[in-house]
Amino acid sequence: MGLERLSALLRKLLMIIGGAALLALTLLATANVALRIVRVPVSGTYEVVSFLGAVVTAGALGYTQKRKDHIVVDILSDKFPAPVKRTLDGANYAVTLVLFTIVSWQTFVYGTRLWRTGELSETIKIAYYPFVFLVSLGFAALALTILLDLLGTIWGKGDKT
Numbered sequence: 333m334g335l336e337r338l339s340a341l342l343r344k345l346l347m348i349i350g351g352a353a354l355l356a357l358t359l360l361a362t363a364n365v366a367l368r369i370v371r372v373p374v375s376g377t378y379e380v381v382s383f384l385g386a387v388v389t390a391g392a393l394g395y396t397q398k399r400k401d402h403i404v405v406d407i408l409s410d411k412f413p414a415p416v417k418r419t420l421d422g423a424n425y426a427v428t429l430v431l432f433t434i435v436s437w438q439t440f441v442y443g444t445r446l447w448r449t450g451e452l453s454e455t456i457k458i459a460y461y462p463f464v465f466l467v468s469l470g471f472a473a474l475a476l477t478i479l480l481d482l483l484g485t486i487w488g489k490g491d492k493t
Contacts, residue, residue, distance in 0.1 A: 339480055342473045343394040349466065350391020357384040376456030383453075383463040390470025397477040418485055425482035429475055436471035443468055 357380075364377040396402055409417055443464035445451075453460050 335476070336480060339394070339398075339473070339476045342469075342476065343398060346391040346393075346466075346470055346473050347395050350388045350470075353384040353387040353391065357381050357388065360384070376453070376458075379453045379455050379458075379460075383460055387463055387466045387470075390467040393470050394473030394477045397474055397481070418488075422482060422485045425478050425485060429478045429482055432471050432475040432478060436468050436475055439464060439468035439471060 360374065360377055361381055364374040367373055409420055412420065443461045446459070446461035446464060450459070451461075452458060
């Protein structure tokens with residue numbers, strides 16, 4: 333399986349997980365608001381919505397990078413000749429690859445620590461390390477997508493969206 337196919341599969345899986353988390357988050361928040369009217373709010377809604385929100389965000393990172401939907405400030409770089417712009421893009425990809433690889437790794441280390449210590453959420457006492465692992469996976473998918481962007485820049489291939 334090629335690196336691009338693996339990346340595409342991982343991005344798709346994370347988008348599905350993120351979409352399911354968004355649906356669950358929306359349903360839970362709506363149920364909590366509706367049940368507050370009859371004075372029976374759902375316990376721990378804030379915690380669960382926070383965990384699900386992190387999964388939603390992390391699940392979209394690789395997909396958003398692939399589509400180049402992140403905010404880009406290129407007022408100055410658009411004025412450079414193509415070889416200079418390509419070099420700057422490569423340097424940017426290299427730095428962000430290192431950054432998000434470290435973020436993914438350290439988030440995984442944190443999730444492992446939570447798992448080993450058995451730490452639970454404060455209000456509803458659930459293990460939240462699975463959410464941390466999903467966030468780590470989201471950052472790994474982002475790093476993999478950036479790696480492919482870097483390789484495409486080095487090999488002179490255009491963005492394939």
